[in-house]
Amino acid sequence: MAAVSYVEATRTYPGTDSPAVDTLSLDIADGELLVLVGPSGSGKSTALRMLAGLEPLDAGTVHIGDRDVTSVRPRDRDIAMVFQNYALYPQLSVAENMGFALKQHGVPKLERTARVRETARILDLEPFLDRKPKQLSGGQRQRVAMGRAIVRQPAVYLMDEPLSNLDAKLRVQTRTEVVELQARLGVTTVYVTHDQVEAMTMGHRVAVLKDGVLQQCDVPSTLYHQPINIFVAGFIGSPAMNLVGMREDGPPRIGEAELTLDAAAGGALANGGGPGTVGFRPEALLIGDGPLPARIRTVEDLGSEMFVHVAIEHGGADLPLIAKVKPPFEGSPGDRVGLQIEGTTHLFGADGERIASGPAALRSPGALSHS
Amino acid sequence: MNRDELSAVGERRWVNAALGVLAWVTALVFFFPVLWMVLNSFKTEANANATPNLDIDLNLDRYREVTESAGGLLSFGEAFMNSVVVVLASTVIVLALAIPAAYALAVKPVVKWRDVLFFFISTKFLPVVASILPIWILARELDLLNTQAVLIVLYTAINLPLAVWMLRSFFAEIPRELIEAAEIDGARLRGQLTSVILPIAAPGIAATALLCVIFAWNEFFYAVQLNPVEGSTVPVWVTTNISTRGEFLAKLSAASVLACIPVVLAGWIAQKRMIRGLAMGAIK
Numbered sequence: 001m002a003a004v005s006y007v008e009a010t011r012t013y014p015g016t017d018s019p020a021v022d023t024l025s026l027d028i029a030d031g032e033l034l035v036l037v038g039p040s041g042s043g044k045s046t047a048l049r050m051l052a053g054l055e056p057l058d059a060g061t062v063h064i065g066d067r068d069v070t071s072v073r074p075r076d077r078d079i080a081m082v083f084q085n086y087a088l089y090p091q092l093s094v095a096e097n098m099g100f101a102l103k104q105h106g107v108p109k110l111e112r113t114a115r116v117r118e119t120a121r122i123l124d125l126e127p128f129l130d131r132k133p134k135q136l137s138g139g140q141r142q143r144v145a146m147g148r149a150i151v152r153q154p155a156v157y158l159m160d161e162p163l164s165n166l167d168a169k170l171r172v173q174t175r176t177e178v179v180e181l182q183a184r185l186g187v188t189t190v191y192v193t194h195d196q197v198e199a200m201t202m203g204h205r206v207a208v209l210k211d212g213v214l215q216q217c218d219v220p221s222t223l224y225h226q227p228i229n230i231f232v233a234g235f236i237g238s239p240a241m242n243l244v245g246m247r248e249d250g251p252p253r254i255g256e257a258e259l260t261l262d263a264a265a266g267g268a269l270a271n272g273g274g275p276g277t278v279g280f281r282p283e284a285l286l287i288g289d290g291p292l293p294a295r296i297r298t299v300e301d302l303g304s305e306m307f308v309h310v311a312i313e314h315g316g317a318d319l320p321l322i323a324k325v326k327p328p329f330e331g332s333p334g335d336r337v338g339l340q341i342e343g344t345t346h347l348f349g350a351d352g353e354r355i356a357s358g359p360a361a362l363r364s365p366g367a368l369s370h371s
Numbered sequence: 372m373n374r375d376e377l378s379a380v381g382e383r384r385w386v387n388a389a390l391g392v393l394a395w396v397t398a399l400v401f402f403f404p405v406l407w408m409v410l411n412s413f414k415t416e417a418n419a420n421a422t423p424n425l426d427i428d429l430n431l432d433r434y435r436e437v438t439e440s441a442g443g444l445l446s447f448g449e450a451f452m453n454s455v456v457v458v459l460a461s462t463v464i465v466l467a468l469a470i471p472a473a474y475a476l477a478v479k480p481v482v483k484w485r486d487v488l489f490f491f492i493s494t495k496f497l498p499v500v501a502s503i504l505p506i507w508i509l510a511r512e513l514d515l516l517n518t519q520a521v522l523i524v525l526y527t528a529i530n531l532p533l534a535v536w537m538l539r540s541f542f543a544e545i546p547r548e549l550i551e552a553a554e555i556d557g558a559r560l561r562g563q564l565t566s567v568i569l570p571i572a573a574p575g576i577a578a579t580a581l582l583c584v585i586f587a588w589n590e591f592f593y594a595v596q597l598n599p600v601e602g603s604t605v606p607v608w609v610t611t612n613i614s615t616r617g618e619f620l621a622k623l624s625a626a627s628v629l630a631c632i633p634v635v636l637a638g639w640i641a642q643k644r645m646i647r648g649l650a651m652g653a654i655k
Binding site: 052053054073074075077079080081083084085087089090091092100101104105148152 | 546548549551552553554555556557558559562566567570571
C-alpha cells in the first residue's frame with residue numbers, strides 16, 4: 001500500500017503536437033480510490049498508463065510510495081492492472097491466469113495455489129478455476145481480471161474502464177462490489193472511466209480531465225456543487241447542467257426574463273468583465289407559471305423522477321433546457337409553460353472559469369425589483 | 372414470394388450451378404497434368420510415350436529404378452537426406468531469427484519500423500539469377516561449394532524476409548493489452564514470448580514454418596548452380612533422371628512424384644493449422 005503522486009507529468013505521443021497529458025500534478029492518498037474521468041481523448045487512460053509504466057514520461061515524475069518510479073519498468077512498480085477487455089491469457093486456465101504474476105515473481109507453488117484459492121473464494125470463482133477464459137461469461141471474465149489483480153497484493157491497483165464491457169445491470173452491481181472490495185482491501189486504486197456516474201458513485205475523489213489537462217480534482221459533491229469551470233459543470237451531472245450564454249450589455253437575461261442575483265454574485269459578475277455564461281442544474285429549473293415562457297419538447301418519465309425538455313427563445317434562437325421534476329407532472333409536448341429558477345446558479349466568466357455561485361431568480365422584464 | 376422473386380431465386384440457382392461447374396472444370400484442367408504425371412510414373416517407358424490407350428500395365432518398377440540406381444552422381448537417398456537437413460536447418464534458423472525480429476517490429480516497434488520492413492522485402496527485388504555470380508564466387512572463396520551449409524545459408528536468407536513479414540502480421544494481431552498485462556505481471560521478455568506471444572501466435576508460426584519448408588524444399592536454381600556435384604537436393608536429383616539417351620518420361624514422372632510427396636504430406640498435415648493461421652487476421 002502506498003500513496004501515488006504525479007508531479008508535472010507530461011506525455012506527448014510521437015507525431016502529435018499537443019501533449020496527451022499536460023503537466024499533470026496530482027496526489028493520491030494511501031488507500032484512496034481516485035477516479036480519473038473525462039471524455040475520450042482527455043488523456044485519462046494515458047495518465048493511468050504513465051503510472052503503470054506502459055507509457056514513458058516526456059517530463060515530470062511519477063511516485064509510488066516514496067519511490068520515484070518514473071524510469072522503473074512496469075514489472076518492478078508493484079502494481080496490478082485491470083484492463084477494459086480484461087486481457088486474460090487465452091491459453092491459460094482461470095487459476096493459471098490468476099497465479100501468473102505470482103509465478104513470474106517466484107512465489108512457491110503451494111503458496112500460489114493457496115492465494116489463488118483464497119482470491120477465488122472472495123470473488124465466487126472457485127467453480128471456474130479449471131476453465132479457460134473463453135468458457136466464461138463476460139461478468140465472470142471481469143471477475144477473473146479483478147482476481148488476477150487482487151491475488152498479487154500490490155501497492156496500487158490500476159483499473160482502465162474495467163466495467164464498460166458489462167451490460168448495464170451487471171455494471172451497476174459490479175460497481176458496488178468493486179467499491180466494497182477496495183474498501184476492504186484498502187489498496188490505493190486509480191480508476192479510469194468515461195462514465196461520470198461511475199466516477200461520482202465510486203470515487204473518494206474524482207479528477208476531471210480535458211484535453212490532457214486536469215480541470216478539477218475533488219470529492220464528488222464539490223464537483224457537483226462547485227464546478228471550477230464550464231467544462232466540469234457540463235460534464236458532471238446527468239442530465240447535464242443548463243448553460244445559457246449572456247449578452248454583452250445590460251443586466252443578465254435569460255430570454256426576456258431578467259436574472260436577479262444575490263449581491264455577491266452580482267458584484268462578481270460585474271467585476272468579471274465581458275459576457276459570461278449562467279449555469280443551473282435541471283433540479284433548479286421549475287416548470288409552472290414563471291416569468292420565462294417556454295415550450296415543452298419531450299417528457300421523459302423515469303418513474304421516480306421526470307426530465308422535461310423545454311425550449312426557450314434566447315438571443316433570437318431556440319435554446320433547449322432540461323428540468324428535473326418530481327412526478328406527477330401533467331405537461332405534455334407542445335404545452336406552453338413559464339419557467340422559474342430556484343436554487344444555486346453558477347456564473348462563469350468569458351474564459352469559462354466559475355466566478356461565483358449563489359441563489360438567483362427570474363423576473364419579468366420591467367418588473368420592479370424586490371431587493 | 373411473387374413470380375418475380377421466384378424467378379430471381381431460380382436465376383441465382385442457375386448462376387451458382389454454372390459457377391460450380393466452371394470451378395470444377397478449371398480445377399480439373401489444372402489438376403490434369405498432375406494426374407498425368409502420377410499415372411505415367413506407374414507405366415512402362417514405352418506406354419508412357421505411346422498415345423494414351425487403355426492397355427496399361429501399372430507397376431512400381433519406375434520407382435524402383437529411380438530410387439535404386441544413381442543415374443547421375445546423386446542417389447535418391449543422398450538427395451533426400453540433403454533436402455531434409457537443408458530444409459529443416461534453414462527453417463529452424465529462419466524462425467529463430469524471424470520471431471525476435473517480428474517482436475521488434477510488431478509488439479515493441481523500433482523507430483522506423485516501416486523502413487526496416489521495407490528493407491526486408493526489398494531484398495526480394497533482385498532477380499535470383501542476377502545474384503548468382505557474386506554468390507557463387509563468395510561460396511567458392513569460402514570453400515562452401517557442394518556443401519549443405521551454403522544452401523542452409525541461402526535458404527535462410529531467401530525465407531527470412533517472408534517469415535518476418537508473416538510473423539509480424541500475426542504478432543500484430545495479438546491484443547496489446549495481453550502483452551502489457553504480462554509485462555505488469557512481471558514477465559520478462561522470455562516469459563512474454565513463451566507464455567503469451569508464442570502460444571497465441573502458434574498457428575501463424577506453423578503456417579510460416581510450412582511456407583518456409585515448401586519454398587526451401589522446392590528451390591532448384593541455387594541448388595543446381597552451387598552444388599552440382601555434391602550436397603544437392605531432391606529437385607536437382609529429379610533432373611538427373613532426364614537422360615539424353617532412351618526414353619525417360621515415366622522415370623522422370625516417378626521422380627517428380629517422389630519429390631512432391633513430402634511437401635504435399637506436410638501441407639496436408641498442417642492444413643488445418645495453416646488455414647487458421649492465415650485467417651487469423653480475419654477472426655477476433
